[in-house]
Amino acid sequence: MSGTFVGIDVGGTNVKIGLFDSDLKLISKTSITTEAEMGPDVVIDNMAKTVEKLLTEANLSLSDITGIGIGTPGPAKYSEGIIIKSTNMPKFINVPICKMLNEKLGAPVVFDNDANVACWGEFAVGAGKGVKDMVFFTLGTGIGGGVVSNGELVHGCDENGAELGHMIIHPDGRQCNCGQRGCVEAYASADSTARRATEAIEGGAESSLKKVLDKKGKITSKDIYQHLASGDKLAKEITDGTAKALAITCINMLHTTEPKRIVFAGGMIAAGDVLLNRIKEYFDEHIWTLKKEYVEICFATLGEDAGIIGAAALAQHTKQQGKLK
Amino acid sequence: MSGTFVGIDVGGTNVKIGLFDSDLKLISKTSITTEAEMGPDVVIDNMAKTVEKLLTEANLSLSDITGIGIGTPGPAKYSEGIIIKSTNMPKFINVPICKMLNEKLGAPVVFDNDANVACWGEFAVGAGKGVKDMVFFTLGTGIGGGVVSNGELVHGCDENGAELGHMIIHPDGRQCNCGQRGCVEAYASADSTARRATEAIEGGAESSLKKVLDKKGKITSKDIYQHLASGDKLAKEITDGTAKALAITCINMLHTTEPKRIVFAGGMIAAGDVLLNRIKEYFDEHIWTLKKEYVEICFATLGEDAGIIGAAALAQHTKQQGKLK
Numbered sequence: 119m120s121g122t123f124v125g126i127d128v129g130g131t132n133v134k135i136g137l138f139d140s141d142l143k144l145i146s147k148t149s150i151t152t153e154a155e156m157g158p159d160v161v162i163d164n165m166a167k168t169v170e171k172l173l174t175e176a177n178l179s180l181s182d183i184t185g186i187g188i189g190t191p192g193p194a195k196y197s198e199g200i201i202i203k204s205t206n207m208p209k210f211i212n213v214p215i216c217k218m219l220n221e222k223l224g225a226p227v228v229f230d231n232d233a234n235v236a237c238w239g240e241f242a243v244g245a246g247k248g249v250k251d252m253v254f255f256t257l258g259t260g261i262g263g264g265v266v267s268n269g270e271l272v273h274g275c276d277e278n279g280a281e282l283g284h285m286i287i288h289p290d291g292r293q294c295n296c297g298q299r300g301c302v303e304a305y306a307s308a309d310s311t312a313r314r315a316t317e318a319i320e321g322g323a324e325s326s327l328k329k330v331l332d333k334k335g336k337i338t339s340k341d342i343y344q345h346l347a348s349g350d351k352l353a354k355e356i357t358d359g360t361a362k363a364l365a366i367t368c369i370n371m372l373h374t375t376e377p378k379r380i381v382f383a384g385g386m387i388a389a390g391d392v393l394l395n396r397i398k399e400y401f402d403e404h405i406w407t408l409k410k411e412y413v414e415i416c417f418a419t420l421g422e423d424a425g426i427i428g429a430a431a432l433a434q435h436t437k438q439q440g441k442l443k
Numbered sequence: 444m445s446g447t448f449v450g451i452d453v454g455g456t457n458v459k460i461g462l463f464d465s466d467l468k469l470i471s472k473t474s475i476t477t478e479a480e481m482g483p484d485v486v487i488d489n490m491a492k493t494v495e496k497l498l499t500e501a502n503l504s505l506s507d508i509t510g511i512g513i514g515t516p517g518p519a520k521y522s523e524g525i526i527i528k529s530t531n532m533p534k535f536i537n538v539p540i541c542k543m544l545n546e547k548l549g550a551p552v553v554f555d556n557d558a559n560v561a562c563w564g565e566f567a568v569g570a571g572k573g574v575k576d577m578v579f580f581t582l583g584t585g586i587g588g589g590v591v592s593n594g595e596l597v598h599g600c601d602e603n604g605a606e607l608g609h610m611i612i613h614p615d616g617r618q619c620n621c622g623q624r625g626c627v628e629a630y631a632s633a634d635s636t637a638r639r640a641t642e643a644i645e646g647g648a649e650s651s652l653k654k655v656l657d658k659k660g661k662i663t664s665k666d667i668y669q670h671l672a673s674g675d676k677l678a679k680e681i682t683d684g685t686a687k688a689l690a691i692t693c694i695n696m697l698h699t700t701e702p703k704r705i706v707f708a709g710g711m712i713a714a715g716d717v718l719l720n721r722i723k724e725y726f727d728e729h730i731w732t733l734k735k736e737y738v739e740i741c742f743a744t745l746g747e748d749a750g751i752i753g754a755a756a757l758a759q760h761t762k763q764q765g766k767l768k
Contacts, residue, residue: 193734249600250600251599251600251604263698265699265700267592267597267599268595268597268598270593272592272593272699272700272701273593273701274576274592274700274701274702275574275575275576275701275702275703276701276703276737277701278701278734279576279698279699279700279701280698280699280701281698282698282699284694284698284731285694285695285698285699286612286691286694286695286729287611287612287614288613288614289612289613289687289691289729294731296731296732296733297730297731297732297733298694298729298730298731299729362614366611366614369609369610369611369623370610370611370695371699373588373604373605373606373607373609373610374590374597374604374605374607374610374696374699374700375590375597375599375604375699375700376597376598376599376600376601376602376603376604376605377599377600378600378601404611404614404623404624405622405623406609406619406621406622406623407621407622408621408622409518409603412601
């Protein structure tokens with residue numbers, strides 16, 4: 119069955135691997151521990167062996183693979199197939215991951231950063247399906263981003279574009295881990311949302327979250343949404359702050375690449391409609407009045423599989439463009 | 444001489460028209476009054492006659508034209524060749540300008556908004572030459588924008604992208620004409636720069652500009668730069684505010700489409716290095732420390748001709764892509 123695509127999503131803890139048919143339907147998937155401390159040779163060998171195992175179980179062989187897609191955190195020279203370095207995988211320095219995988223599996227490999235790959239998954243078969251212009255945010259520890267403009271991912275001159283979490287919405291505002299001040303990530307990531315609540319309580323704000331902080335020593339964004347559901351006023355204020363920061367960023371993206379659809383992914387979308395609706399309300403409240411803008415703001419639909427689907431879909435897309443080699 | 448391109452830059456007051464050879468070298472150019480009040484038939488007929496006149500003077504004929512590019516203010520359905528409406532040309536409602544010009548001149552017409560056309564001019568032969576990713580700002584009454592990503596203009600889903608002046612850098616900040624608050628245009632356009640100075644003086648700030656305000660009843664951005672040169676403290680503060688707003692917007696664009704070069708155009712660049720250097724200083728001060736970013740920030744080089752050059756260059760580019768029809 120020629121036309122099989124492999125999607126690989128590399129994280130610091132786990133590597134997810136999926137086999138997909140030519141319609142990008144999942145054939146099978148699995149997850150292995152990354153074992154980053156073993157170094158790139160072992161890690162990449164494990165990936166290759168796992169791909170072979172999945173193929174065998176599906177009565178397929180290496181020759182059935184048309185293309186392989188892989189996503190990792192940056193920074194990397196994606197177009198050259200090289201991981202430059204990795205916070206979560208310190209032994210990965212200048213690793214030619216595409217060449218190494220290609221030597222083991224025989225098929226061409228396409229490589230992009232994890233947020234772009236997940237963005238492409240949603241674009242190809244998920245919440246972004248059917249549009250040509252999409253913007254993607256992952257709300258996790260930080261805020262990752264992806265931009266599809268006229269049907270193609272935006273990479274930028276140094277393949278470092280679409281770092282949307284680091285758009286500044288409050289000059290000289292909250293300190294961000296990146297060294298800037300006032301990034302949307304410093305307000306609206308899961309970590310920053312929790313931190314703003316913690317700071318408010320430590321500053322004397324009344325909240326049912328205080329008991330959580332006293333008991334567990336910390337607050338998570340999940341705690342905030344639980345207490346929001348039970349009517350806590352501070353939880354509402356903090357959620358509003360997150361939603362407003364995201365809405366402003368949506369407006370800024372509308373005035374930049376003008377997406378038809380803006381898709382939010384990541385752990386924090388578990389908050390559900392209470393978050394999504396507030397983002398939409400703030401968007402409507404703050405957007406210009408020159409022209410009615412019909413951007414659709416929604417949540418991602420692929421969940422944890424976005425990375426493997428996106429990687430496989432990117433391999434397929436690159437193949438279709440005649441650029442997979 | 445087949446391979447002649449025509450560039451037309453339509454403004455509310457004047458229409459500029461240029462003839463270019465196949466290397467985009469200017470053959471000749473002229474400017475006519477728009478006479479928008481006469482309505483689209485007359486205006487477009489005048490444009491066509493002027494093109495014919497320029498051709499005749501250059502010993503060329505209609506059959507020498509390979510393509511025509513035209514830029515107008517929005518909103519329009521550019522890809523369909525239709526001006527929807529125009530603030531400066533109220534009689535232009537749903538005007539199929541490309542079809543009308545094509546019928547008169549016989550050559551295919553490509554159409555885009557004035558900021559995109561000027562951006563493309565700088566990209567093709569001006570300050571952006573040699574890069575694939577560029578961002579363009581015009582600092583005039585408002586702030587216009589253009590984005591070139593991977594060698595193509597970014598239009599967005601509804602051909603309304605790259606309205607970079609309306610990126611919000613201060614949520615709930617200064618009122619912008621567009622209906623939003625806190626747009627970069629509300630701080631850093633020529634008009635907003637002058638308005639901030641006026642407000643400061645009316646609020647009691649000491650400045651040598653006060654005499655200008657008292658005498659002329661208003662301050663322009665040009666006054667500010669003149670008084671800055673002679674050491675006025677308020678003029679420096681106001682210029683710093685403009686530079687900082689622009690620097691933050693540059694940072695946000697770097698994290699979006701990651702341009703190699705950011706080009707400023709428009710009347711306000713007459714301020715010179717005193718403005719450009721402050722933008723660069725604020726950029727260096729506020730950009731992240733995760734990674735050294737080598738974006739080049741510079742001024743446009745084509746001046747008033749950017750529109751006609753860009754329109755002709757866009758026609759040439761569209762031709763080269765096989766999409767000019």
